[in-house]
Amino acid sequence: MNRLVVVVGPTAAGKSALGLELARRLDGEIVNADAMALYRGLDIGTAKPTPAERAAVPHHLLDVLDVTETASVAAYQRDARAAVEALLAAGRTPVLVGGSGLYVQAVVDELEFPGTDPALRAELETELAAHGPAALHARLEALDPAAAEVVLPGNGRRIVRALEVIALTGRPFPARMPAAAVPRYDAVLLGVDRPTDDLDARVARRVARMFAAGLVDETRALEPAGLRDGLTASRALGYQQVLAGGSMSTAAADTVRATRRFVRRQRSWFRRDARTRWLDAAAPDLLGRALTALSS
Numbered sequence: 106m107n108r109l110v111v112v113v114g115p116t117a118a119g120k121s122a123l124g125l126e127l128a129r130r131l132d133g134e135i136v137n138a139d140a141m142a143l144y145r146g147l148d149i150g151t152a153k154p155t156p157a158e159r160a161a162v163p164h165h166l167l168d169v170l171d172v173t174e175t176a177s178v179a180a181y182q183r184d185a186r187a188a189v190e191a192l193l194a195a196g197r198t199p200v201l202v203g204g205s206g207l208y209v210q211a212v213v214d215e216l217e218f219p220g221t222d223p224a225l226r227a228e229l230e231t232e233l234a235a236h237g238p239a240a241l242h243a244r245l246e247a248l249d250p251a252a253a254e255v256v257l258p259g260n261g262r263r264i265v266r267a268l269e270v271i272a273l274t275g276r277p278f279p280a281r282m283p284a285a286a287v288p289r290y291d292a293v294l295l296g297v298d299r300p301t302d303d304l305d306a307r308v309a310r311r312v313a314r315m316f317a318a319g320l321v322d323e324t325r326a327l328e329p330a331g332l333r334d335g336l337t338a339s340r341a342l343g344y345q346q347v348l349a350g351g352s353m354s355t356a357a358a359d360t361v362r363a364t365r366r367f368v369r370r371q372r373s374w375f376r377r378d379a380r381t382r383w384l385d386a387a388a389p390d391l392l393g394r395a396l397t398a399l400s401s
Contacts, residue, residue: 109189109292110399111201113138113209113375115368116342117307118297119386121154124202125162126392127399131198134163136188138203138212141341143170143181146327149320150343152311172338173331179218182211189290201292206374213294214286219270229265238264245271245278252278262336288380293399296375297386308364312343316357321347342367 110131112124128135135154137143142151145168154164165188170176185201189212192199201212210216233241238261245267246253252271256263256278267278299307324332324347333339333348342364346356375381382398384391 107193107196107198109193109199109201109213109290111138111209111213111292111294112297113202113206113294113381114204114297114386115304115371115375116204116364117304117311117368118299119391120202120204120297121152123295123297123386123391123395124200125154125158127395128162128198128200130392130396131200131399133198133200134165134192136185136192136199136201136212137164137166138185138201138205138209140176140181140203140205140208141338142167142203143176144168144172144335144338144341145170146172146323146330146332147338147341147344149315149318149323150341152315170338171330172327172335174335174337176337177218177221178207178211179220181208182216182218185212186289204371206371210286210378213289213292215289216286219274221269222273225269225272226265229268233261233265237261241265241268244268249277294378294381295395295398296381296383297391298372298383299386303387304368305365308368309361312357312361312364315343315360316353320344321353321356324348 110127110133112120112127114120124135127133139151141147142153143166144151153167159167166181166185169184185208189199189201201209203209211218229241238259241261241264242253242256242258245256245264248271249267252267256267270278298304320343324344327344332344339345339348343360346359346363349356349359384394384398388394
């Protein structure tokens with residue numbers, strides 16, 4: 106099958122396992138669409154594929170950023186599309202797998218993301234640190250009232266990005282994603298999900314395994330490399346809760362709650378795309394159902 110296959114869904118539903126099986130069956134390779142798995146060292150908390158899994162099926166866009174680097178959707182879009190198109194040209198099946206909704210859509214649809222200017226970004230971030238988000242939000246309101254209505258006054262990171270885009274492009278900030286976008290590929294989108302009670306239980310078990318596997322030690326080992334100062338990596342689920350201090354049991358409980366909230370947001374994002382063919386991840390014949398959906 107020489108077309109893009111996309112596997113999406115909420116955290117802990119079973120995307121990675123299905124993606125691996127599909128890649129094996131379809132002579133394919135995995136393209137990562139989990140924003141936090143881009144980071145070197147964020148292994149346990151992002152449930153990265155094991156060395157054996159990565160040896161069995163080639164993976165792209167894992168471990169490409171240091172924890173101090175800020176993830177960019179525009180950069181990810183460029184690199185992910187290059188990987189997808191190289192695989193298609195080689196006659197192989199790219200399998201895009203992940204739960205970062207904007208990253209997935211950036212690949213499959215014709216969306217434009219303005220670039221960034223490190224000097225301008227640094228200047229705005231210095232202002233944010235000195236004066237707080239309210240002052241920058243007031244400036245955004247004066248420049249782009251429509252964007253200011255959507256971007257929350259306390260979301261300093263997004264206010265900075267809005268002001269940066271306005272300065273670079275001279276155009277309003279696209280605070281809302283378009284309701285419909287033009288597809289870039291003849292892609293098949295598969296969604297995997299489970300009943301809420303089942304998924305909530307799986308999240309709790311997943312978090313328990315991560316802490317048992319050494320998530321606290323992994324986080325502490327990354328602090329000298331700048332994890333605490335990384336604007337994106339420091340917000341990764343699990344790592345953020347460990348960095349907050351407190352006991353391991355508190356960090357684990359906070360991670361479970363935060364992950365369940367994230368699951369709700371993921372569902373809201375992915376369910377709005379009518380192209381996605383949804384599968385019950387608990388079905389014993391999940392792979393067969395996925396292959397049937399791909400052939401229909």
